[in-house]
Amino acid sequence: MGNKKMTPAQEQYKKLEQKHETKRPVLKNCLKAFLVGGIICVIGQAITYFYIYFFHFTEQTAGNPTVATMIFISMLLTGFGVYDHIGQFAGAGSAVPVTGFGNSVISAAIEHRTEGFVLGVGGNMFKLAGSVILFGVFSAFVVALIKTLLTMWGVL
């Protein structure tokens, strides 16, 4: 679109549009996302130490139950309708951590509840999260392949 030559009328409209467009507070949004994302990470770290102290997990292995717990908490919060508010306030800060994954699963399930359990909830639950799983598994496969080849050739 940007490279096409615009007619005078279009250019005029663009100017008009720019004049009335509300400015996005980019810096403020970044700051909010940073803070809320950081808070989510602090909670995650606390849960990690909880698993290290009270169960037989090492720093190495405590990551798995922590991720599961974080997703579960965000799923609950989405169901209660709280995560929407957090998401509206923080934007990417609440979507980028793993909690955003739980939110995307449950919000899709709630949205399609009226279409029935199988075709509605079951068919649409992973509408958004499906791409996370697909590309996650695929990139893990590629990285593992590269590592295997490098080990075979004796580089690593």
Place this chain on the structure above:
Amino acid sequence: MMKPFKILAGVFLLMVTGLTISGCNFGKTSEESRVSLVQSVNPEPAAVEGNKGNGLKTAEKVKKDIQAMPAIFDVAVIKGEKEILVAYKVKHMQRFQMKKIEKEINQKLEKNYPKETFIVSSDFKIFIEAIELKEKVKENTYSKKRAEKQLQKIIKLKKELT
């Protein structure tokens, strides 16, 4: 609109009280392992065989060697029958060089004690488990056999990856 927030507040209250109560009552009992998360505790070295024999001396020497490294601020050493467990904490800004530090430690130990086998770990869990075991040995609550068994358990935990 008020209801979900009430439920949420309830859930959080439950979690917070649960965590505080559990934090005070069960889990790790020793004071030293509890505070080791936030501060340097400098645990004494120990040997499973207790105070007799050369085990404790070796452990003390190993601890001194590792503690001399600038990137490290806390070391726990447990001398077992065959292995020596070395758990350490790395200074915050040096944590980017964890791999390098581990390598350095391994080289240093192999050079200084060619006859011993070392299990080296920077994992916090291994560190607190080592403190627990050290206290049990020092208080004589564990027999030599029991202590060795516990040490093997820690070593197995260290080798777990998933």
